[in-house]
Amino acid sequence: MSPRRMSTPLMPAFMVSAPGKVIVFGEHAVVHGKTAIAAAISLRSYLHVSFLSKSHRTVSLRFPDIELDHTWNIDDLPWAAFSAPPKKRFYYDLVTSLDPDLVEAMQPHVHEVSPHLPEHARKVHQNSAAAFLYLFLSLGSQKWPACVYTLRSTIPIGAGLGSSASIAVCLSVALLLQIRALSGPHPDQPSEEAALQIERINRWAFVAEMCIHGNPSGVDNTVSSCGKAVLFRRIDYRKPPKVTSLWQFPELPLLLVNTRQSRSTAIEVAKVAALKEDHPVVTNLLLDAINEVTESAHRLIDSPDFSKDNPSQLKVLGELITINHGLLVSLGVSHPKLERIRALIDHAGIGWTKLTGAGGGGCAMTILKPDVRQVALMESLERNLEAEGFELFETTLAGDGVGVLWPAVLHNHSGEEGGEEIDQEKFLNAQGNDGIERLVGVTSDVAGPAREGWRFWRP
Numbered sequence: 119m120s121p122r123r124m125s126t127p128l129m130p131a132f133m134v135s136a137p138g139k140v141i142v143f144g145e146h147a148v149v150h151g152k153t154a155i156a157a158a159i160s161l162r163s164y165l166h167v168s169f170l171s172k173s174h175r176t177v178s179l180r181f182p183d184i185e186l187d188h189t190w191n192i193d194d195l196p197w198a199a200f201s202a203p204p205k206k207r208f209y210y211d212l213v214t215s216l217d218p219d220l221v222e223a224m225q226p227h228v229h230e231v232s233p234h235l236p237e238h239a240r241k242v243h244q245n246s247a248a249a250f251l252y253l254f255l256s257l258g259s260q261k262w263p264a265c266v267y268t269l270r271s272t273i274p275i276g277a278g279l280g281s282s283a284s285i286a287v288c289l290s291v292a293l294l295l296q297i298r299a300l301s302g303p304h305p306d307q308p309s310e311e312a313a314l315q316i317e318r319i320n321r322w323a324f325v326a327e328m329c330i331h332g333n334p335s336g337v338d339n340t341v342s343s344c345g346k347a348v349l350f351r352r353i354d355y356r357k358p359p360k361v362t363s364l365w366q367f368p369e370l371p372l373l374l375v376n377t378r379q380s381r382s383t384a385i386e387v388a389k390v391a392a393l394k395e396d397h398p399v400v401t402n403l404l405l406d407a408i409n410e411v412t413e414s415a416h417r418l419i420d421s422p423d424f425s426k427d428n429p430s431q432l433k434v435l436g437e438l439i440t441i442n443h444g445l446l447v448s449l450g451v452s453h454p455k456l457e458r459i460r461a462l463i464d465h466a467g468i469g470w471t472k473l474t475g476a477g478g479g480g481c482a483m484t485i486l487k488p489d490v491r492q493v494a495l496m497e498s499l500e501r502n503l504e505a506e507g508f509e510l511f512e513t514t515l516a517g518d519g520v521g522v523l524w525p526a527v528l529h530n531h532s533g534e535e536g537g538e539e540i541d542q543e544k545f546l547n548a549q550g551n552d553g554i555e556r557l558v559g560v561t562s563d564v565a566g567p568a569r570e571g572w573r574f575w576r577p
């Protein structure tokens with residue numbers, strides 16, 4: 119197969135979007151080859167791609183959530199060594215590890231990003247820049263048109279809700295669309311073709327995740343690409359993971375509480391690896407136990423008579439959530455703030471709680487008991503949680519995966535003929551999460567149907 123033709127400059131702006139996620143069962147164990155269940159949430163990242171005239175030779179990242187604004191000269195980037203075999207990578211390749219030579223060649227261009235910021239902020243900027251550059255240099259070429267990538271997200275960063283995976287998916291789909299390596303999405307697309315497109319996006323999103331996390335399992339980018347919920351297992355990192363879509367996943371009411379304690383997924387994953395090194399037998403038993411919890415939950419959800427409205431079945435699911443959290447505590451990835459949230463929620467007796475994602479801070483998720491979904495009790499709990507500085511999110515589980523808005527025009531009742539063109543400034547000026555949702559959100563309200571214009575690959 120030959121490399122794809124570049125898109126022409128000055129094409130209209132377009133947008134892509136991908137959801138965040140919760141890991142319902144199996145985080146950390148999944149890094150060690152065990153099974154996990156993850157579901158997409160309604161919080162999402164949105165990436166706007168706009169084109170500059172032919173006289174420009176630059177590519178810019180405008181990521182205001184992290185205050186990153188950086189421009190590279192396309193011709194200064196290290197194309198030569200990676201544009202021809204054996205180093206050239208194609209959109210259809212399965213890349214399962216980073217090429218150390220490319221990582222090294224990128225370094226000067228990553229290090230020029232925000233060099234004067236304190237270390238933590240610099241790392242956040244440089245991680246995002248590295249994820250972009252790796253994909254750009256792998257999929258693009260020196261003939262790339264000058265463009266600006268503007269990203270905004272409603273997903274809190276470093277909270278265990280897959281913010282990095284959702285931006286990895288956005289970058290992957292945007293670049294693959296630009297090299298015309300994707301067909302669709304269109305409504306009558308055959309299921310297998312849609313699945314193939316999602317897999318292609320997911321493979322490159324995994325590469326971007328590797329640039330941010332080092333050793334990700336791939337579960338976050340997989341559920342962000344596919345949407346809904348997935349059963350995920352990756353035993354051999356040289357092969358694609360085993361992914362089963364869980365269409366029957368129950369739409370349970372979910373309470374998400376953010377500790378606002380920032381942490382890095384890479385560090386939490388490394389903690390578990392160190393524990394396994396120091397205590398191999400015990401750690402493996404804990405990881406196996408988590409696997410058994412996940413498999414039990416899957417058997418329960420998958421059984422033909424399962425109903426989220428059956429209190430005894432919901433109780434079993436809830437107990438598995440509680441056990442999973444206990445095992446994560448034993449792995450050393452909880453945090454006093456997560457334990458405080460759990461204590462407050464347990465005291466109110468409203469549901470079953472576990473940390474979700476990497477832990478060490480981030481978010482706790484609670485599946486609510488059916489008999490206590492009372493407004494007064496919930497309001498008092500919410501007040502207590504907020505009084506201690508925690509942040510609450512209402513989210514809908516199991517929404518759409520990666521989406522495309524091409525061109526970036528929406529029918530927003532703006533009165534503009536043919537729809538409202540979403541330009542970079544409008545997108546940057548949208549106020550807060552609500553403003554982003556109102557301007558470009560994939561659903562007309564959070565739980566509503568997909569807004570006209572946005573298209574999704576739906577296998």
Ligand SMILES: Nc1ncnc2c1ncn2[C@@H]1O[C@H](COP(=O)(O)OP(=O)(O)OP(=O)(O)O)[C@@H](O)[C@H]1O
Nearest residue numbers: 183245246271276277278279280281282383475476
């Ligand atoms: N809105 C955003 N804008 C730019 N970069 C982002 C954004 N959100 C996430 N990132 C990138 O992803 C990194 C966060 O990854 P991290 O794994 O620590 O958090 P997370 O993905 O939210 O959590 P988890 O992996 O546990 O679900 C940031 O350091 C940054 O590089």
Ligand SMILES: C[C@@](O)(CCO)CC(=O)[O-]
Nearest residue numbers: 145146334335336475476
């Ligand atoms: C902690 C972890 O299992 C989930 C992070 O959301 C890491 C991973 O799977 O890459």
